[in-house]
Amino acid sequence: MAEFGDDQAKASISNAKDLVIDSLAETMDLYGVTRSAGTLYGTMYFEGDMTLDEMRDELGMSKPSMSTGVKKLQDFNVVKKTFRRGQRKHTYVAERDFFKFFSNFFSHKWDREAVLNMEAIEQSQKQLHSIMETATLSEEVRQEAEEVYDILEQSKPYYYWLQRLSDMVKTGEIFDLVPFHPPEDDENEQN
Amino acid sequence: MAEFGDDQAKASISNAKDLVIDSLAETMDLYGVTRSAGTLYGTMYFEGDMTLDEMRDELGMSKPSMSTGVKKLQDFNVVKKTFRRGQRKHTYVAERDFFKFFSNFFSHKWDREAVLNMEAIEQSQKQLHSIMETATLSEEVRQEAEEVYDILEQSKPYYYWLQRLSDMVKTGEIFDLVPFHPPEDDENEQN
DNA sequence: CGGTTTGTTAAGAAAATATTTAACGTTTTT
DNA sequence: AAAAACGTTAAATATTTTCTTAACAAACCG
Numbered sequence: 001m002a003e004f005g006d007d008q009a010k011a012s013i014s015n016a017k018d019l020v021i022d023s024l025a026e027t028m029d030l031y032g033v034t035r036s037a038g039t040l041y042g043t044m045y046f047e048g049d050m051t052l053d054e055m056r057d058e059l060g061m062s063k064p065s066m067s068t069g070v071k072k073l074q075d076f077n078v079v080k081k082t083f084r085r086g087q088r089k090h091t092y093v094a095e096r097d098f099f100k101f102f103s104n105f106f107s108h109k110w111d112r113e114a115v116l117n118m119e120a121i122e123q124s125q126k127q128l129h130s131i132m133e134t135a136t137l138s139e140e141v142r143q144e145a146e147e148v149y150d151i152l153e154q155s156k157p158y159y160y161w162l163q164r165l166s167d168m169v170k171t172g173e174i175f176d177l178v179p180f181h182p183p184e185d186d187e188n189e190q191n
Numbered sequence: 192m193a194e195f196g197d198d199q200a201k202a203s204i205s206n207a208k209d210l211v212i213d214s215l216a217e218t219m220d221l222y223g224v225t226r227s228a229g230t231l232y233g234t235m236y237f238e239g240d241m242t243l244d245e246m247r248d249e250l251g252m253s254k255p256s257m258s259t260g261v262k263k264l265q266d267f268n269v270v271k272k273t274f275r276r277g278q279r280k281h282t283y284v285a286e287r288d289f290f291k292f293f294s295n296f297f298s299h300k301w302d303r304e305a306v307l308n309m310e311a312i313e314q315s316q317k318q319l320h321s322i323m324e325t326a327t328l329s330e331e332v333r334q335e336a337e338e339v340y341d342i343l344e345q346s347k348p349y350y351y352w353l354q355r356l357s358d359m360v361k362t363g364e365i366f367d368l369v370p371f372h373p374p375e376d377d378e379n380e381q382n
Numbered sequence: 383c384g385g386t387t388t389g390t391t392a393a394g395a396a397a398a399t400a401t402t403t404a405a406c407g408t409t410t411t412t
Numbered sequence: 413a414a415a416a417a418c419g420t421t422a423a424a425t426a427t428t429t430t431c432t433t434a435a436c437a438a439a440c441c442g
């Protein structure tokens with residue numbers, strides 16, 4: 001058996017962190033967040049609040065990369081600026097509560113999806129409606145416009161529902177509705 | 192006023208579709224799906240089942256692109272192979288029910304997230320545990336291992352919950368729990 | 383079987399994205 | 413007010429990803 005000293009242990013701890021950091025990065029990649037942004041998040045998740053310089057040192061990347069990375073994560077509402085007293089540099093902290101992470105991340109995306117598509121649908125239907133009203137057109141064309149109009153109309157309930165879901169996630173209601181279901185015990189509380 | 196004939200109407204219908212197709216593509220881009228895959232989905236959404244050649248003609252792209260695009264969409268469970276009788280070419284159809292789209296898409300992603308991270312956590316904790324058991328280490332190092340271990344332990348309830356949510360989405364339970372909420376007010380009717 | 387058609391894989395070209403270095407503007411400190 | 417530190421933006425570079433053309437493999441038809 002070889003000696004197992006503090007240095008080796010530290011390396012092993014670091015390795016254990018990296019395992020999870022990589023996994024978090026891959027997860028975020030699933031949802032369209034850059035892997036490097038994901039790695040940054042994972043690092044902040046373990047390190048607590050950090051300055052840009054600390055991130056740069058930790059990840060071995062340039063400072064502008066850190067700056068834009070943090071900005072991206074802020075856009076997703078999973079990183080916030082913090083204040084470390086007596087510290088001139090800005091500090092940032094990653095959301096550590098994955099329930100809040102989920103909440104912030106998906107409600108943001110779903111809101112955007114709902115608004116974006118409802119706007120497109122409204123505009124599209126407006127155009128189709130004016131075609132449907134035009135008497136000089138062949139029945140075939142008029143009918144096609146109507147079919148497309150109806151397809152769009154039928155999709156609206158989904159967006160209303162999505163908006164509702166987003167609200168429930170935002171307020172935390174969803175966590176009351178969907179129960180926790182650990183294999184055995186559960187002592188955690190949400191939000 | 193210019194005449195408004197069938198040809199112009201058809202162009203206008205096509206334009207109305209494109210409006211929504213672009214919006215769908217942007218939406219899917221939000222979730223990390225390529226814009227071109229999103230455009231392909233949008234096209235299939237309106238066209239119904241299509242062969243690869245029809246897609247190629249419609250989108251003006253190469254056939255291998257269509258092939259890989261369809262494959263990607265199949266991975267997300269939002270496109271399926273269909274059978275058009277007496278047709279030698281394969282045909283594919285896009286999921287038109289956005290509720291099912293949501294269901295298929297997110298349950299797939301969430302499952303993957305849960306499994307992926309739980310595996311990483313288990314492995315990481317195993318490593319940390321063996322450090323915590325090593326008596327020859329300094330208290331400082333041992334404690335750091337324990338802290339990291341605990342952070343990971345605390346995140347587990349989230350993944351259990353996520354798995355639960357994924358199941359509820361898969362089975363459709365979620366649609367009973369989160370009510371539909373069409374805006375019962377019609378103060379804003381645009382024509 | 384041989385010849386065709388269809389779909390996929392591979393390799394190369396093109397495009398988009400990420401990253402870095404350098405320059406800039408702003409704030410803080412002395 | 414000047415100098416220094418910090419963060420962001422811009423331009424250039426590097427890398428990755430996407431897309432196309434070409435070669436390949438499998439299914440279908442006579």
